[in-house]
Amino acid sequence: MxxxxxxxxxxxxxxxxxxxxxxxxxxxxxxxxxxxxxxxxxxxxxxxxxxxxxxxxxxxxxxxxxxxxxxxxxxxxxxxxxxxxxxxxxxxxxxxxxxxxxxxxxxxxxxxxxxxxxxxxxxxxxxxxxxxxxxxxxxxxxxxxxxxxxxxxxxxxxxxxxxWYRTPHGAAEAEEGLDVEHTAKELRLVLEEAVAKWMVADVEVGSFLSGGLDSSIIAAIAQKVRQETGRGPLRTFAVGLEGAPDLAAARAVAEHIGSNHREWVFTADDLAEALPHVIYHLESADVDLVRSAIPTLFAARLAREDVKAVLTGEGADELFAGYTYHHGYVDDPRALADELTRSLGTMHNINLQRVDRITMSESLEARTPFLDRELIDFAQSIPAELKLRKTDPATVESTGPTTEKWILRKACADLLPTDLVWRKKAQFDEGSGTVEALQVALRKLLGTDRPVDREQEAALYERILREQFIDADRILENAGSWTDERVAV
CATH class of the missing domain: 3.60.20.10 (Aminohydrolase, N-terminal nucleophile (Ntn) domain)
Incomplete structure (x- = not known):
């Protein structure tokens, strides 16, 4: 065993x-x-x-x-x-x-x-x-x-x-007289404490940096921690296809915060070669999990050349309403708060399974400061209407008619360039270019020139999984899968 x-x-x-x-x-x-x-x-x-x-x-x-x-x-x-x-x-x-x-x-x-x-x-x-x-x-x-x-x-x-632990239920609407500025400042302090705590180690800790809001916030704070403790620059790592938005954004963030940055450019052939490894270690054939796990693998391999542990931005979307489907709740803060609480409880066999299995397949420990217990408690006390907020597109504090993770953006606005803080979110597999390149890889693996649909993709992943396990049914029965309502909203 x-x-x-x-x-x-x-x-x-x-x-x-x-x-x-x-x-x-x-x-x-x-x-x-x-x-x-x-x-x-x-x-x-x-x-x-x-x-x-x-x-x-x-x-x-x-x-x-x-x-x-x-x-x-x-x-x-x-x-x-x-x-x-x-x-x-x-x-x-x-x-x-x-x-x-x-x-x-x-x-x-x-x-x-x-x-x-x-x-x-x-x-x-x-x-x-x-x-x-x-x-x-x-x-x-x-x-x-x-x-x-x-x-x-x-x-x-x-x-x-x-x-022994139950996730505190999220607040919905702001109480009369709530000081939004003070709330944002306190969130920043709690977040800084969490990052500093999750950097404790007898070895160097680096950081994944996709160039998105969550990983950029974590990297910026981690860089500050290293500077304040007299250590050298933070090591940051980014991956993507040639010309991928993530690579350019990560490069800009790394330059802004002064990190020691490395990146790796992968190809469709790399995706095809990595699929069996990803599916075996992920212990799931779920299409969405596999797609998001591929760039995680490449980032883990890059980071493991330099460090044994990395910080990641997992948990921010669940705590602060960062997914596109959350916009459907903008007029119902109570329903949004309930949904965020529910999704926190399902992370263990979705995103957290992906991050743990894939990084540990490369003997790399991933750390998730957004999921610090004190930060969870504080974030859940912040009214949901401050997380997903209707904003005036004419103001700087906006990504459009509705801004996800509004209070988090406000709390960390001075850490990063304004255009990054208030830009729209892109999924890791989209921003890294994985989705487009994966279609090329799938056609190659299936020996076809036609587009591979989702059903064919799922069947291929299950076949690859079954080929690698003696009792594949047990793996599939217990596998993590993206089976919540978010696709339907």
Whole structure:
């Protein structure tokens, strides 16, 4: 099982057994924090632990729990000592992105971060249970009833299931007297804190830079953090076809913020060659997920040449109403707030699955500061009518009759060139040129000169997936797919 997901951590691979208990754990490590002594599984007395992800408040927790109790510099060890503290809601003190399995001689606990940034699956294995970060770990293993641990969920063999975190419901209309200027300023401060927190590492952290609003905001703030802490320029990475809008926009942003920027130009042939890799690691044949995963792969490969971790802009669209279909809610702030809350809860098997699987296929850790817990709480308290706003096209603070992510743009307007801050959004696969080049690649793979329709594209992706797995039906049954209402709105 661990060899099938060894790409997630090439720095070390270890297997450990808990004495006098039917527990075996394995871990493949990508060393980011505690690089010298943070090996896993972490085995202390009668407890054993494996963790995927990062605990960003681990230093604060160490101070509270007592540093003398720790045997390593690893952030992951914090989980073990919090559990041992006996507090009833100990897991809620963890701030970060994580999935873990902890076992004692008579108990197993498995849990996942609030929005499911890091994956975790559970399956039945005979009379016992098996856990893994990816579905492919179970391929060829005689497990049954595979399911994901839900975001913000905890499974305990002693006490059963718990939902330890619930996404706060979004506000709709502004209360009378709400100071919009102060709200924007506070959002900026919360966002800056989130980016600084999510840059904590013992290795260099870079940033994806598509040239769009979200990744540009993250990169601009990250560059400020590096300057304020006396480090060199931020490394930023962009990909696209020759002449793609994303490449030009990313170049302009990089020059504006002063980052150390690299870009890679891909071709239709590169797309055709990458498809089997993308579909295997994505663990889904969903057309929209596959399309968006391709440029993510190329960006990950480029970044991994220089860094082990990157910041990304995922989550801004769900928090601040950034998708085109959100415009259909402009006259109903309550419905928009409800939709944003709903979509946050589905990210784990859509965009977050894409980002995690594809970056980790290249042994690169992707970090999503927009999904910081404190930022989620604050963003959900901002009225939806400030996120999607009817604006006067004659003013600078506008992208047209309706402006998505209005409050986010306002909060970060001084960070970036005005034309970027207020321009319309383009999807990553559109701005990078993937959609057009993919049509060329699909025709080549299918041996046809005719346009390939969506149905043919979906059938090809499923065929490619089935060719790579022993039990492809299990993968497809549990696969992430873009199955919400947004296409119909």
């Amino acid at each position: 661990i060899r099938q997901i060894a790409h997630r951590g090439p720095d070390a691979l270890a297997v450990a057994r808990l004495p006098n208990a039917p527990v075996v754990m394995a871990h493949c490590r990508l060393s980011i924090i505690g690089t010298e002594d943070g090996a896993q599984p972490i085995h202390q007395t009668d407890d054993i632990l494996v963790v995927n992800g990062e605990i960003y408040n681990h230093e604060d927790l160490r101070a509270i729990l007592g540093d003398s109790a720790f045997e390593t510099a690893s952030d992951s060890e914090t989980i073990l000592h919090l559990f041992r503290s006996g507090a009833s809601r100990w897991i809620s003190k963890l701030d970060g992105m994580f999935a873990f399995v902890l076992a004692t001689r008579d108990r197993i606990i498995a849990a996942r971060d609030p929005l499911g940034i890091k994956p975790l699956y559970m399956a039945r294995l005979g009379e016992g249970v098996a856990f893994a970060s990816e579905l492919k770990a179970f391929d060829g293993v005689p497990v049954t009833s595979v399911e994901f641990i839900p975001p913000g969920g905890l499974y305990d063999t002693r006490d059963g299931w718990r939902q």
